[in-house]
Amino acid sequence: MDEVMKMRVVLAALNAKYIHKNLALRWLYVSRPASFDVQIVEGVIRDDPMNTANRISAYRPDVVGLSVYIFNAEETKALIACLLNLMPEVRIILGGPEVTYHPEPWLKLGVEAVVCGEGETVFWEYLQGKPSPSIQTNHQVSSEVARVDLSLLETMESPYFLELDEADMDKRYLYMETARGCPYDCAYCLSSLEKGMRRFSDAYLDKTFDRLADSGVKQVKFLDRTFNVDPVRALQIARRLTELPSSISFHVELVGDTLGPEIIDFFTSQAKSRFRVEIGVQSFNRKTLLEVGRFSRLDVLKKVILQFSEAGVHQHTDLIAGLPYEDYYSFKQSFNTLFSLNPFEIQVGILKLLHGTRLRRNHETYGYTFTDQAPYPITSSSWMSEEDMKSVESVANAVEKLYNSQKLRHTLSHWVEENKLDAFDLFLKVGNALRTLKHPYSQRDFFRCIADAVKEDVLLPLNRLKGDYYRLSPIYPQPFWEEGELDDQGKEVRKAIRNRLDSNKISVKHMKIVERADGKVGSDVWVYPALGKSHTVLRFDEKYNLESETVYESTHRDA
Numbered sequence: 001m002d003e004v005m006k007m008r009v010v011l012a013a014l015n016a017k018y019i020h021k022n023l024a025l026r027w028l029y030v031s032r033p034a035s036f037d038v039q040i041v042e043g044v045i046r047d048d049p050m051n052t053a054n055r056i057s058a059y060r061p062d063v064v065g066l067s068v069y070i071f072n073a074e075e076t077k078a079l080i081a082c083l084l085n086l087m088p089e090v091r092i093i094l095g096g097p098e099v100t101y102h103p104e105p106w107l108k109l110g111v112e113a114v115v116c117g118e119g120e121t122v123f124w125e126y127l128q129g130k131p132s133p134s135i136q137t138n139h140q141v142s143s144e145v146a147r148v149d150l151s152l153l154e155t156m157e158s159p160y161f162l163e164l165d166e167a168d169m170d171k172r173y174l175y176m177e178t179a180r181g182c183p184y185d186c187a188y189c190l191s192s193l194e195k196g197m198r199r200f201s202d203a204y205l206d207k208t209f210d211r212l213a214d215s216g217v218k219q220v221k222f223l224d225r226t227f228n229v230d231p232v233r234a235l236q237i238a239r240r241l242t243e244l245p246s247s248i249s250f251h252v253e254l255v256g257d258t259l260g261p262e263i264i265d266f267f268t269s270q271a272k273s274r275f276r277v278e279i280g281v282q283s284f285n286r287k288t289l290l291e292v293g294r295f296s297r298l299d300v301l302k303k304v305i306l307q308f309s310e311a312g313v314h315q316h317t318d319l320i321a322g323l324p325y326e327d328y329y330s331f332k333q334s335f336n337t338l339f340s341l342n343p344f345e346i347q348v349g350i351l352k353l354l355h356g357t358r359l360r361r362n363h364e365t366y367g368y369t370f371t372d373q374a375p376y377p378i379t380s381s382s383w384m385s386e387e388d389m390k391s392v393e394s395v396a397n398a399v400e401k402l403y404n405s406q407k408l409r410h411t412l413s414h415w416v417e418e419n420k421l422d423a424f425d426l427f428l429k430v431g432n433a434l435r436t437l438k439h440p441y442s443q444r445d446f447f448r449c450i451a452d453a454v455k456e457d458v459l460l461p462l463n464r465l466k467g468d469y470y471r472l473s474p475i476y477p478q479p480f481w482e483e484g485e486l487d488d489q490g491k492e493v494r495k496a497i498r499n500r501l502d503s504n505k506i507s508v509k510h511m512k513i514v515e516r517a518d519g520k521v522g523s524d525v526w527v528y529p530a531l532g533k534s535h536t537v538l539r540f541d542e543k544y545n546l547e548s549e550t551v552y553e554s555t556h557r558d559a
Contacts, residue, residue, distance in 0.1 A: 006037040007127065010056050013067035014045045014075050023175040023223065024067050024096065024119070026159035031120040033128070040164060045075045053082035061090060063127060065119075068096040068106075070354065073374035077109060084110050093126070095119045097190050098374060100145060101356030103136040113137045117146030118180075120153060145193070150180065154204045161211055169216040175223055178205055178237060182225040184255075187292040187358040188320065188351060191225045199230075205237065213244050220250045227252035228259060235263045242271050251276045257301040264304065268311035276314040279305060279343075283319065283326055284334040291324040292359070302341060309342040317343040321392040322351035324359075324366050327383040331392065332424040339423040342413060345404045348396035350377040350389065394431030395424060401446075402430065407472060408450070411464045419458050429453050443472065448480040460519070467517035467537070470526040471552055474535060476510035496544045497525055522547070 011029060013022040025040050032038045039059050043052040056064060064083060068076050076094075083090060095115035099106050103114035114136045115123050122134045134146035160174060179199040182191035212220070220241075228234040241250055256279040267275055281301065283289055289296055308315045317338060321331050338346055353360040353368060353376045363370065367382030380386045402408040416423045433453035437445060447469050454461050462481055469480060494513060501508055510528040517524055521542040528535045539548045 006035060007063065008059060008061045009036050009038045009063045009065065009127070010041055010059050010061040011038060011065045011067075012041040012043075012052070012056055012079075014043050014047070014052070014072040014079065016045060016071055018044055019172045021165070021172050021175060022067055023159060023177070025065075026162060026165075027120050027153065028065065028123055029162070030157040030159045031124065031153070033124055036124070036127070045072050049075065049078040049082045052079055053086050056083060057086045061087075063091045063093060065093050065095065065123060068094050068098040070098050070352065070375040073098050080109050080111060093123065095123065098355070101190070101193070101354075103142065107136070107138050114142070115146065116142040116144075118148045119146065120148045122146045147180075147194075147198075150198050150200050154201060158208060158211065160208060161215060170218050174212075174215070174217045174220045176208070176220055177223045178227075179224050179229070183229055184226065185293040188323070188354070190354055190356055192293070192358075193356055197229060199233075202236075206240070209240055209244065212248070217248055220248060222250065222252050225253060226255050228254050228263060231258070231260055231263055235266060238263070238266060238271065238275070242274055246274070249274055249276065251278065253278045253280070255279075256281075256304040257297040259304055264307060267313055268307055272311055272313045276316065277308065278316040278318070279308075280318045281305075281334075281338055283323055283331075284337045285323075285326050285330045288323045288326045288330070302337070305338070305341045305343055309344070313344070315343045316345040316347065318347045318349060320349050320351050321396075322368075322378045322381050322384055322389065324381070325383060328385075328388040328391070331384070332422070335395070335424045335427075336422065339413075339416070346399055347404070348392065348399050350392065350396070351381075352376045353378060391428055394435065395427045396431075398427040398431035398434060401434065402427075402450070408465075408468055411468055414464060415454065415458045415461070421457055426454070426457065429457070443469070444478060444480045451481065460515075463515045463519055464517045466514040467524055470512060470514070470535070470537065474552075476512075476528040476535075479512075493523060493544075497523065497540060500540070500544055500546065501525075501527070501538075 009032075011025045013025055015022060022042060025042070029038055029040055039061075041052070041056050041059075043055070066076055066079070080092060083092060092111040093113045093115060094103075094106055094111055099114045100116045103116065106114055113126060115126070116134045116136060122132045125132055126135050132146070133143040136142040160176060165172075177200070179197055181194050181197040182189075183197055185192045238250075238252075241248075252275060254277050267277060279301075281296075282292075282294065284298055284302075286298065289298075305315065305317065319331075319334055319338060326334070335346075335348065351359070353363055353370045355376075359366065359368070360376075367380070368378050369380045369386075370376055370378040379389055384392075403412060412423075412426070415421060416426060430450055430453045433449050434446075437449055441449075447465055451461055451465055466479075466481070469477065490513075497513060498511075501511070507529050508527050509530040512526045513523050514526070515524065516522045516539065523540045523544075525538040525540065526535060527538060534551050534553050536549060536551050538546060539550075541547055
């Protein structure tokens with residue numbers, strides 16, 4: 001009888017991708033009182049909202065709790081409309097960073113309430129009829145942002161190893177946290193609004209890591225805004241993580257200019273294959289950084305990024321275009337400086353004016369124009385025109401497709417160095433060219449477009465592009481360049497190499513002879529066998545002596 005009387009609650013969220021999981025929903029789930037029957041429903045932002053609404057309505061909920069972020073805000077609005085269409089009487093309660101600092105517009109959509117801040121206790125107390133200053137409705141204005149005592153959370157069932165997640169633990173990221181809060185005060189970031197740090201206890205983390213060892217998880221992403229805020233604790237946790245099975249890798253966010261020698265040595269030598277690190281640079285303009293509340297030691301930061309790069313650490317770095325006092329020329333300099341340090345990835349982002357942040361409140365002071373729809377990117381500032389911002393978007397697109405994909409990362413660095421090019425201008429030229437490609441386009445179209453874009457600036461661009469093209473093609477592709485008939489010398493080269501392959505008993509279904517990518521005299525020979533998924537590049541010198549042999553599997557990306 002008691003089971004029938006339980007209030008039915010569905011906790012739901014739209015994730016960016018299937019591999020992501022919403023930790024906030026899971027904390028709400030494990031904090032539920034016994035008087036509630038609770039289900040979790042997750043979708044992705046590309047799903048049809050009515051399909052997601054039907055999945056939710058199948059549980060006949062009395063209440064639906066939705067987790068809202070800038071990346072899913074517009075899709076969540078569509079989901080709310082579908083839910084109210086299917087279940088006009090359902091109670092909808094929202095939470096998450098996107099609604100915490102401007103709940104009013106969301107209440108106009110027909111939702112009942114917004115939880116401002118952390119909801120592990122407030123959400124359930126509200127449903128039990130208890131008042132809270134962290135709840136906003138059409139009849140009550142919230143007066144504080146809720147914060148939860150982490151020692152209370154430690155007494156609950158772990159949100160990381162729920163039975164509902166067991167089937168796909170190896171297929172999705174596991175998001176974890178060792179602390180909440182951020183000690184920094186960046187004017188563009190919501191984390192700056194939360195003062196002070198709260199940490200989960202070492203005993204709780206140890207118990208969690210023990211269970212992680214046998215969980216089947218492949219990748220753990222820590223949500224801590226600054227993993228190394230306490231350097232001693234950070235190194236202690238990182239070392240503890242390396243004791244776990246080598247099949248598990250970890251992602252952490254670091255403040256680069258505060259890293260000491262010991263933790264740098266750890267990430268660059270002891271555990272570089274286990275960790276993916278993220279370092280927010282944002283800008284190399286000192287005036288810009290000071291204006292937004294960042295006090296980076298830039299010389300130290302550059303040295304650390306370079307150390308990580310030279311050690312081969314999987315390092316993700318960020319720049320933000322549109323910050324105060326950063327004009328087009330200054331941003332170019334920031335980009336070129338970061339590019340010269342050769343990080344594994346460079347994310348070029350456009351400033352987003354998030355509700356609650358100082359830059360959003362003072363947007364008129366900085367001359368910002370922006371899109372008043374999530375994720376609120378700026379379109380211009382007192383220092384950068386709309387045309388400037390469009391150029392940055394072209395660069396960002398080219399960086400993502402050529403550099404961060406690892407398709408042409410080494411080739412681009414080589415071109416910039418050998419031809420004394422401005423890296424930003426090179427990416428801009430390629431980015432503008434890529435805009436002209438009609439979707440969908442083939443890899444052949446992609447490479448032809450790049451070759452045409454750089455031919456006036458790069459000496460012999462095809463030498464390296466041909467190598468990249470075949471490296472990335474598990475199935476023998478048609479050339480993207482114009483080919484003429486072989487002359488006598490070309491026929492002689494082909495015959496000599498054929499003889500070498502035959503003498504080495506190398507099975508060949510398709511073969512392509514191209515110039516050496518390193519520019520030296522000789523040939524690179526791409527061999528596609530009759531069987532198997534791998535393909536091979538054989539490097540010959542000018543006398544047809546085999547110098548090297550490299551096998552590429554079908555999923556290989558790195559040069």
